[in-house]
Amino acid sequence: MSDAIAQDTQSKAAGREHPNQFALLGQRRFAPFFWTQFSGAANDNLFKFAFTVMVTYQLQVSWLPPALAGLVIGALFILPFLLFSATSGQLTDKYDKTFMIRLVKNLEVAIMLVAAYGFWTDNVVVLLACVFLMGLHSTLFGPVKFAYLPQVLNERELTGGNGMVEMGTFVAILLGNVAGGLIVAIPEVGRQDVAIACVLLAIVGRAVAQMIPSAPATDPGLKVNFNPVSETWRNLKLAHGNVVVFRSLLGISWMWFFGAVFLSQFPSFAKEVLHGNEQVASMLLVVFSIGIGIGSLLCEILSRRHVEIGLVPLGAIGMSVFAIDLYFASRGLGDPGASLTLSQFMGIAAHWRVLADLALLSLFAGLYSVPMYALIQLRSVPTHRARIIAANNILNALFMIASSILAGIALKIGMTIPQIFLAVGIANALVAAYIFLLVPEYLLRFVAWVSSRFIYRFDVKGDENIPTQGAAILVCNHVSFVDAVLLMAASPRPIRFVMDHRIFKVPVLGWLFKLAKAIPIAPRAEDPAAYEAAFAAAAQVLREGDLLAIFPEGAITRDGTLQEFKGGIMKILEQQPVPVIPMALTNLWGSYFSRIEKGGAMVRPFRRGAFSRVGLNVGTPVPAAQVQPALLRERVAQLMA
Known part of the structure; x- marks a missing residue:
């Protein structure tokens, strides 16, 4: 166990060498993969x-009227995800992921050669077949795309790497759509130029894939x-085995x-509500x-380079706020008979609120x-990770189809x-709200993120x-009523806390700690059954491979000094010998949630001022065989200093 933690520490220390996610673009383990997936997404959408x-x-295709063309092409592309x-x-x-990536890129080159023939000869049937095959190409690439990252990036890099991939995907989609529309509109030679562009982009992607380690x-x-x-059902059951991952x-x-509703309605929204032309x-x-790209890149900055699922409730709140405001911002705009150009549209002040809502909603x-995505990659069992991602793709496809159907019914x-x-x-x-109540970890991490x-x-x-x-x-030393919340904010993983039973009676905080399990x-003299049950539960947490936190002083300090450590930790280690990590909270004494020498906690909210600086110093692990309460107290005291 100690060796595993040492390796984990080395891996995270290596992650510190890279100042931000953009540094990954200079490394072979990430850059060729990034540009390979970028070229594939761009080619998909260009085509x-x-x-x-x-x-x-x-x-003019009699059996494929223009009104149905987009729906048919979209349905054919999504169908392989289900199949x-x-x-x-x-x-x-089963196979090396780099081998799979190169196989998929070979398939893309072959499909684009067939598509080139379809564009050159105006053969709609061939092109529809290629849409289905490109859907198959994306279906094969999806699990590789998200299973590759956790295999080459450590925990501190995973959020940034996912942010880069998410940003790259949406930029590629945008550039592919713009390029496809511009090239095909070139008089006389547009379709032939599209054919050439698709083949060249596929070849470039395959060449870059050769450099992926x-x-x-x-x-x-x-x-x-x-x-x-049967395998789809098996994959869904496999994903369901981990409640946090499945939800x-x-x-x-x-x-x-949610996103499909907005993307599918943009043309109609621009024409019927905003009274703009195709440019709008x-x-x-x-x-x-x-907006999606900026939001994806912000994740690493806001998460301190950890997988910070506390951002998920923040994202959900913003999505709802700006989707609702978009409704109010888009009422009674302009002349229904108008067809505004982009410059005319941008010249109307009311339209800027619409664009701001849309940008912030997507951010x-x-x-x-x-x-x-990062949480799923981190928490999935490595041997089953790609199949979990495949289950995700199946669910995504089903939800997108449901989105189209429900939006159609709503319009009808x-x-x-x-x-x-x-x-x-x-x-x-x-x-x-339903998801966060089912999986309280999201809500707890959000509270910890906001607090810190x-x-x-x-x-x-x-x-x-x-x-x-x-x-x-x-x-850790015990300084305030929010010590546990701050430790949650510092840890990349959930923590189970052993806490004085009286803290559960504190309003709000008690509910929060119950939610955190x-x-x-x-004390044994006060309630022997509760005392023994606590140690049994603590040992079970460690048997399951999770983190357990205790405050060995037994109570919040009343004078800011470090009290003697009680021997309960030895009782836990007798049942489950695991490494012990000393920690020290600093500069928290005297803040609103701590006690003060002449008074209790949580009086005079701004007695230390808003946004006061506090810290947490984390020491190196102590092997179970060396642990003694006095030694741990000495380590924590050194960290406090």
């Missing part, structure tokens, strides 16, 4: 959008089940439902994509989705597009000593 424009504006995601997840777990198989002995129905999959799928519709897509969607019964946005914004708030940034200025040193995997005991402990 699809050029084809959509071609059958909408340039060709083949389960198989692609198995293949990704090997990422060995995580389950090479896996027997592939090619039955999509995170549902949360991501809801985000795609494109502008909405640009703003949405930029918060980025804050919502990136930590969830007479709802306006702004009313649909309002309904989705309200539904998002209800769904988010907006109540205190919280500085953590030595957090690389907190293990990202394996059992360990955290011991903290373990109440009472």
